[in-house]
Amino acid sequence: MTIASDGQSVGTAWWRGRALRRFARHRLAVTGTLLIVLLTLACVFGPLLLPYDELHIDLRARFSPPLTGDHYLGTDPLGRDLAARLLMAGRVSLLVGFAAMLLSTLIGVVIGIIAGYRGGWLGNALMRFTDAFLCFPQIFLLLALAAFIKPDPLMITIIIAATSWMEIARIVSAEIRSLRERDFVLAARMAGASHRWIMFRELLPNAIGAIIVAATLTVARAILIEAYISFLGYGIQPPLPSWGNMLNNAQQYLASAPWLAIIPGIAITLAVTSFNFIGDGLRDALDARSDLK
Amino acid sequence: MSARRLTVRDLSVAFRTEGQLVPVVHEVSFTLDAGETLAVVGESGSGKSVTSLAVMRLLPPPPRSALSGEILYHHDGQDLDLSRLSETRMRRIRGDRIAMIFQEPLTSLNPVLRVGQQITESIRCHRPVSAEEARRRAIELLDRVGITEPEARLDAYPHELSGGMRQRVMIAIALALEPDILIADEPTTALDVTVQAQILDLLRDIQEQSGMAILFITHNFGVVAEIADRTMVMYAGRVVEAGGAEAVLTRPMMPYTVGLMGSVPRIEWAGRHGEALGTIEGFVPDPAQMPAGCAFHPRCRHVRAGLCDQTVPVLEEASPAHSLRCLRWRELLEARR
């Protein structure tokens, strides 16, 4: 009886190791990751290290430009330390962005899997439903919704999630539809597996790559959207700071105290572009898996 | 006396993977004369496709790949070393003097262009002819490769044609400029056996008429028997046996070739049960982890410790038209007598 040597491994490491290495070679992605980590750490621990509390009002020091004395990033019209405000606001913006991503991913994945796996009229219906949602101009939908409900962070998160899940649903549906045809799915059917098993234990793990990429990009968009609606006055309301409402407050002072707008603007840009780079890097790292010889 | 078209000497190719240069083809040498077919046989990982891509200079550019050796194309009394030509000059030769056809026409043909366009594009790329002239020639070519109603077919898209017809279209494109050399990389592997027979007939026919030389890459010994004048067997990037097709197929000497020939089910054994096929133990080595000495020694039943695992065998001539790479071939031949 010939025993095929089971000692040979075609790959030297587990697949995730390879993808990690590829990700590490993507310079922008690594930069993005570092920036996000730094930003998160700053927002979590920074306010504890700064000399001033973000609520501390000091009218004598109002409108101080950055790097004046203790106020590293200057002060706002009420003399509150901008650095402290920025980092506290960062907590809210990042948290809302992340939470919105989680919620929208959950919704999108469930709808996408069902639509992609079932196909037929249910799949079609779900996809048309998704398309309908996509047709609405997101900002208007957001503003309309925001006008009706109390704008606290939880509701904002829900609204953003409710208008961001469609992208993920489409991606997941497409992935599942192509995976559904593969032989291992048929093998699972032959093994007597239930539909639920096939959807969530066989197909979903294979779509994780695409989901992660989409989710990362969703965070970026969620942060941006939160900034939009807060800037327009319908999002996070003062006194709770968010990068968006900081921008709102800075509008009238663009000529006299531009740093009030520039600084939160830079923060938003950094966060959004970093997540975008991470998303790009992930996409390359996970896609290239297919050129395993 | 046939003109020599191609002389390849000590061709070596290495690919850069994960920072290292890994050799995948080692010092391969062969010649190709007008009107003859040389079959390059091997399994996956043997380096046969890479060899053909190297001749056409279709490998990824350095630093992702490294090529050494000579690829002499004999043309009009000149000897052009293809390995040293600039890309611009190579482009003039590719498709014009040396053409290539691939295994899967669905991916080698552009799915959004009509078939006629793809043929005329190839023609007009290399010759200053008018669109009508090119179209006329395309119809001629389609007819030549056995496509019925060529005028109508010109306007078809690749997916509208069957596998056999697509392959004929590929052959038509390849023949458009009457090349001296045709490189065919597994052109019939994806085709039904009856269509395969037709395509092989077509190639033989064209070769007889035009004196084209064919470098035919395959893993199927049956196809080699059908179409090749000479053959060379590749294993782990090296030529391990070469010679006249009949000699190599009926009297293989190198243990790998012997093993392979023994593992192919034959029509003549049909219906005979209980006879297991011969097998070769083990697996093809990873190019990055090539065994010391003879690359085949871990799988060879005639391995001799101390010899085969230490010395790399060279290609020796067992007879004028039959050479092989094995350290023990003389003893094994004696033992068989």
Add this chain to the structure above:
Amino acid sequence: MSTALVETRGLKVHFPIRKSLFGAPGAMLRAVDDVSLSIAAGEVLGLVGESGSGKSTLGRAVMALERPTAGQVLFDSVDLASLDATALKPYRKRMQMVFQDPFSSLNPRMTVEESLALPLRFMAPDLGRAARRQRVEAALQRVGLGSSAVTRYPHEFSGGQRQRIGIARALIVEPDFIMADEPVSALDVSVQAQVLNLFARIQREMRLALLFVTHDLAVVGHVADRVAVMYLGRIVEIAETRQLFQQPRHPYTEALLSAAPDPVPGQGRARIRLEGEMPSPLSPPSGCPFRTRCRYAQTACAEIRPELQRLDGGHEVACLRNDLELTGALPAATLEERSRS
């Protein structure tokens, strides 16, 4: 009467091709068009055909993966189409499948153990984890792989090894019948031999009924007890292997045998070349589907559709002409062989 384990009677599988989203069905794709064959317990039936012949669809229909448009698929004399999903379950356990592509037949995100234990989870739910692990290791051993494979992922194995894992998965529930759909076509020559030997050994040891679908005549000649030749949705010839190769009675079989390349040059076999290609299953020719490419076609062939007729020795042919002397791929039966049969 036959002790057929698997049987099809007048099986038809037709797919409607819809022209427009709301329009009535247009053409019908007659993938399987009135097929009746049987496989006895422990027998290997080879099913040969080219692409477009419908052999894969037939294989799937036999596995109750395609709903028959007409006719029956019987397993142990029970019509599978009459069973609902629950009633079908105990039958699913007795019939398993081996797939063609070793690269897509295993879930890349599951370890070998998880993939192999899957059928046990659903078909033998009473087994505990340890018992499952035991059966997985036993199955791997049977196909010649060590138990260290259980924690590995499919991409760590070569094509041949993956195919072995696929076979192990099919065997783990100890079925009576296996449908192998081109199980060696995607493998290298030397690996093909290993897997074919494995199939032969396992089939013998476990007394499996096997439907071996392939396009490769040499392969089918090596594994099958009987061979059925399929063309455009219909079976045109069935015979015991050696008989089919020695003395084909259908022109298509003759052409297939003639076209199959043999690795020995200059054998002097008469080469018969077929013109054209297989017509589309959407619009098969009237009468005999092969008549458009048949050298022996007569006018009657366009009008009457030949049915499978039983000749001597279990040899069945669907051809109107019974006067043909066709060339086989093997020398004519020796007196010794004839006296044996």
